[in-house]
Amino acid sequence: MTLFNITFRNIKRNFHNYLIYFVSMVFCIMIYYTFTSIEYNKQVADLAAESMKVSTAFNAASIIIAVFVAMFIWYSNSFFTKKRKKEVALYSMLGVKKKQIGRMLFYENLVMGSLALVCGILIGTLFSKLFVMILIHIMSFDVNVKFAISLKAIISTIIVFLVIFIIASVHSYTLIYRFQLIELFKSEKVGQKQPKASRVLALLSIIFMATGYYRALTYKFDALSELLVILVCTVIGTFMFFSSLILFIIKLSKKNKVKYFKGLNMIATSQLLYRIKANGRSLATIAVLSATTITAMGTATSLYYDQINGINKLTPFSYDYKSSGKSLDEQVKKIINKYLNNKIKSSTNSEFMLIDSKWPEISKMKLHPFKDSKSFIISESTLKELSKARGVDYNISLNSDEAFFFMQMYSDKIMESPVGKNIELKIKNKTLPLKIKAFKNGLLTNQLSIDDLYMQDTVVVTDEFYSKLYDKDKVIKRTFMNVENQKDSKDLTAELEKSLGSKEALTSYYMSYRNTMTNMGIIIFLASFIGFVFLICTGSIIFFKQLSEAGEDKDKYNILKKIGVKKSEIRISIAKQMAFIFVLPLVLGITHSIIALTILQIILSSSLVYPVLITIGVYTLIYIIYYILTVNSYCKIVDAKA
Amino acid sequence: MENVLVARNLKKVYGSRGNVYNALNDIDLEIKEGEFIGIMGPSGAGKTTLLNIISTIDKPTSGIVTIDKEDLAKMSEDNLASFRRDKLGFIFQDFNLLDTLTLKENVVLPLALARVNIKDIEARASIIGTTLGIKDIFNKYPYEVSGGQKQRAAAARAIITKPKLILADEPTGALDSKSSTELLQALSDLNVAQKATIMMVTHDAFAASYCKRIIFIKDGSLFTELVKGTTTRKEFFKKILEVLAVLGGNFDEVTI
Numbered sequence: 019m020t021l022f023n024i025t026f027r028n029i030k031r032n033f034h035n036y037l038i039y040f041v042s043m044v045f046c047i048m049i050y051y052t053f054t055s056i057e058y059n060k061q062v063a064d065l066a067a068e069s070m071k072v073s074t075a076f077n078a079a080s081i082i083i084a085v086f087v088a089m090f091i092w093y094s095n096s097f098f099t100k101k102r103k104k105e106v107a108l109y110s111m112l113g114v115k116k117k118q119i120g121r122m123l124f125y126e127n128l129v130m131g132s133l134a135l136v137c138g139i140l141i142g143t144l145f146s147k148l149f150v151m152i153l154i155h156i157m158s159f160d161v162n163v164k165f166a167i168s169l170k171a172i173i174s175t176i177i178v179f180l181v182i183f184i185i186a187s188v189h190s191y192t193l194i195y196r197f198q199l200i201e202l203f204k205s206e207k208v209g210q211k212q213p214k215a216s217r218v219l220a221l222l223s224i225i226f227m228a229t230g231y232y233r234a235l236t237y238k239f240d241a242l243s244e245l246l247v248i249l250v251c252t253v254i255g256t257f258m259f260f261s262s263l264i265l266f267i268i269k270l271s272k273k274n275k276v277k278y279f280k281g282l283n284m285i286a287t288s289q290l291l292y293r294i295k296a297n298g299r300s301l302a303t304i305a306v307l308s309a310t311t312i313t314a315m316g317t318a319t320s321l322y323y324d325q326i327n328g329i330n331k332l333t334p335f336s337y338d339y340k341s342s343g344k345s346l347d348e349q350v351k352k353i354i355n356k357y358l359n360n361k362i363k364s365s366t367n368s369e370f371m372l373i374d375s376k377w378p379e380i381s382k383m384k385l386h387p388f389k390d391s392k393s394f395i396i397s398e399s400t401l402k403e404l405s406k407a408r409g410v411d412y413n414i415s416l417n418s419d420e421a422f423f424f425m426q427m428y429s430d431k432i433m434e435s436p437v438g439k440n441i442e443l444k445i446k447n448k449t450l451p452l453k454i455k456a457f458k459n460g461l462l463t464n465q466l467s468i469d470d471l472y473m474q475d476t477v478v479v480t481d482e483f484y485s486k487l488y489d490k491d492k493v494i495k496r497t498f499m500n501v502e503n504q505k506d507s508k509d510l511t512a513e514l515e516k517s518l519g520s521k522e523a524l525t526s527y528y529m530s531y532r533n534t535m536t537n538m539g540i541i542i543f544l545a546s547f548i549g550f551v552f553l554i555c556t557g558s559i560i561f562f563k564q565l566s567e568a569g570e571d572k573d574k575y576n577i578l579k580k581i582g583v584k585k586s587e588i589r590i591s592i593a594k595q596m597a598f599i600f601v602l603p604l605v606l607g608i609t610h611s612i613i614a615l616t617i618l619q620i621i622l623s624s625s626l627v628y629p630v631l632i633t634i635g636v637y638t639l640i641y642i643i644y645y646i647l648t649v650n651s652y653c654k655i656v657d658a659k660a
Numbered sequence: 661m662e663n664v665l666v667a668r669n670l671k672k673v674y675g676s677r678g679n680v681y682n683a684l685n686d687i688d689l690e691i692k693e694g695e696f697i698g699i700m701g702p703s704g705a706g707k708t709t710l711l712n713i714i715s716t717i718d719k720p721t722s723g724i725v726t727i728d729k730e731d732l733a734k735m736s737e738d739n740l741a742s743f744r745r746d747k748l749g750f751i752f753q754d755f756n757l758l759d760t761l762t763l764k765e766n767v768v769l770p771l772a773l774a775r776v777n778i779k780d781i782e783a784r785a786s787i788i789g790t791t792l793g794i795k796d797i798f799n800k801y802p803y804e805v806s807g808g809q810k811q812r813a814a815a816a817r818a819i820i821t822k823p824k825l826i827l828a829d830e831p832t833g834a835l836d837s838k839s840s841t842e843l844l845q846a847l848s849d850l851n852v853a854q855k856a857t858i859m860m861v862t863h864d865a866f867a868a869s870y871c872k873r874i875i876f877i878k879d880g881s882l883f884t885e886l887v888k889g890t891t892t893r894k895e896f897f898k899k900i901l902e903v904l905a906v907l908g909g910n911f912d913e914v915t916i
Binding site: 212275276279280281282283284285288289291292574577579580581582583584585586587 | 715737738752758768771
């Protein structure tokens with residue numbers, strides 16, 4: 019019987035022990051392979067060619083995943099190796115050299131890893147078409163996805179994971195070497211002392227977290243270093259929470275004797291104390307990781323919604339181009355008329371003037387002091403034409419020293435209302451102030467960009483004031499058009515782009531829509547999958563740890579059964595304890611991320627509530643699945659299954 | 661005197677087809693209220709098997725066991741659990757105290773499980789703690805006290821629910837001679853003063869000498885029985901040793 023034979027037998031016998039570990043590994047490999055194959059997928063690259071570089075984004079994501087998975091495999095591996103101390107001790111006592119034992123475990127790891135690789139890549143190939151379809155759909159393309167197997171991706175996956183497995187296997191080999199024979203036989207617990215909970219640390223944890231939260235909620239965007247302080251405070255507070263505060267609270271609960279001495283509460287409470295003390299650091303890490311993941315996924319989802327909602331605001335007209343006379347307009351209309359699906363709804367020629375200006379002081383925070391800038395000026399008559407073409411009604415009557423102010427971006431959380439303040443226009447060495455009578459959040463037209471300057475505002479003045487300002491060097495003429503079914507105008511837009519040169523600088527709703535959907539689609543796809551991987555790995559870690567403790571607690575529960583505890587009572591007690599272990603990091607992670615996302619909410623205009631709730635919901639759901647799995651397996655191990 | 665335990669024709673068979681092993685063969689046993697019974701026999705005789713069946717942890721292959729007039733075979737697993745909690749008390753060889761609880765919490769655990777109210781719990785704990793001399797170490801953890809103290813705590817846990825039958829499995833197995841004596845004396849006092857019914861499985865003749873009646877088992881069958889009667893403990897001890905000598909030796913050499 020060779021070492022290899024023993025290896026195979028071990029794996030077969032231990033298989034259901036390692037099932038979750040194996041499944042997590044397969045999952046991670048599958049995700050990594052999927053990402054790399056998308057990275058090398060020609061179809062996706064072609065579709066997204068105009069916008070963000072798909073391959074770079076996916077490359078970065080696959081690196082993050084690889085790093086995280088490497089850590090997870092390393093951790094699980096050491097964990098399982100330590101669990102098999104007794105088995106190793108037996109081999110050692112029978113005279114098997116440590117070198118041989120180490121080699122056997124090394125082979126085991128390699129075999130399992132290779133199996134996982136094969137499964138992961140196979141499943142990945144099957145599912146990669148599905149994932150590409152999801153990505154394409156999120157990006158709002160309507161394309162038939164071809165089935166493709168990327169050899170480059172397979173090779174990349176194999177190399178990366180083989181390296182990871184070899185390193186992890188070598189690590190467990192060294193662990194075996196360091197085991198002393200005597201400690202392998204000693205009982206796991208040598209009368210562990212009662213977990214102490216320091217009142218001071220418990221209080222400190224509250225102070226740290228409260229400080230972090232308070233500073234986050236009152237963040238004034240003045241210094242980036244402030245964010246670091248918030249982060250550090252919260253993280254320290256979290257670690258202290260698990261090492262002291264929660265223990266303190268549980269110990270306090272003991273004082274309620276009526277509750278404490280009821281049923282299995284005594285046991286559950288004391289078990290919980292030991293468990294949290296032992297797992298404190300892991301739980302805190304998981305809480306922080308969960309907070310990071312939820313924040314990242316929440317941000318991605320929120321950005322997605324925000325940007326999509328914002329496209330209409332940023333590009334209210336289907337098309338705009340630089341006017342150069344009737345013949346150009348006729349040419350454009352002729353092209354559009356070819357497309358029966360995109361009939362012209364409205365069209366207007368407008369005149370702007372680009373003039374040096376100084377905005378009023380409206381920043382509530384020390385974001386960027388409003389330097390001298392350039393403003394786009396139009397007359398009241400132009401306003402009326404544009405409003406009609408756009409299908410909105412801006413009813414305003416201005417005095418000669420007043421202005422109607424359109425702002426590209428406005429947030430009442432970081433800006434004061436500009437109404438009543440002055441905007442100064444600089445013409446021919448004179449500075450003319452105008453009082454802002456009213457303002458609108460959002461531009462009147464598509465955002466123009468002239469010589470790398472992006473339109474931040476549109477200032478409406480009276481016709482007389484406009485003629486007073488008139489300077490033909492500063493004039494910009496643009497034609498704005500609205501067509502039907504602008505979301506579905508791919509061919510029309512393509513033809514318009516072809517026939518109009520770069521001089522005309524055509525802007526189209528369709529292109530903005532396309533780019534946004536593509537970019538946001540990629541971001542949300544990546545964030546979701548990375549978040550998923552994190553979630554699976556952290557869930558698995560809690561699962562492993564609890565199950566190893568189940569093995570140690572088996573005797574305890576046998577005693578209980580002997581002195582007359584029902585199996586159902588044991589199951590309830592276990593479920594309660596596990597609930598604590600799972601809920602605590604999750605709740606902390608959620609509250610941390612909610613606070614972090616409030617900072618984000620200040621910057622974004624649309625409400626984050628909906629997308630964040632979805633993110634938290636999905637996260638919690640998967641956590642609950644892990645919880646149920648853990649409780650069931652635990653009960654099976656201590657033989658309290660129904 | 662009522663019968664606390666009645667066992668008739670107890671058989672326990674392990675294995676199947678060709679590999680059958682008779683652990684218990686037609687055991688009949690009766691224990692009356694207030695008795696202190698010892699079960700003795702060499703290793704592998706079937707003492708632990710018998711104990712497991714009586715403590716409802718295991719089921720016999722055939723035969724009847726009734727405790728406090730209730731037929732064990734007719735009870736569901738949940739009912740058996742309640743039965744164990746309310747009617748039986750256990751003392752194990754390796755104490756089997758929960759190391760995450762104080763001695764006091766260990767002792768009152770059965771009462772907590774039975775959802776007795778806190779005042780009664782405190783009261784009973786106090787009495788029993790004094791009886792067994794462990795009241796002043798009540799707030800210590802098992803790893804902080806000696807083996808003898810742990811076993812007395814286990815004994816306290818066994819009797820706190822005032823069970824019909826106390827089952828002790830090699831209770832002095834892990835104790836030094838002084839602690840053994842203290843424990844056995846405590847059990848004996850419980851039996852005399854509080855009329856506790858105790859069945860103790862042991863292969864230690866010294867421990868057995870504290871019993872009032874001893875049943876010897878060999879190879880799954882009843883071998884013989886000794887009653888203390890009016891003999892002193894020392895004389896009883898000698899008698900036990902004689903029987904054990906026969907048990908261990910050849911059957912033909914016995915002169916009856």
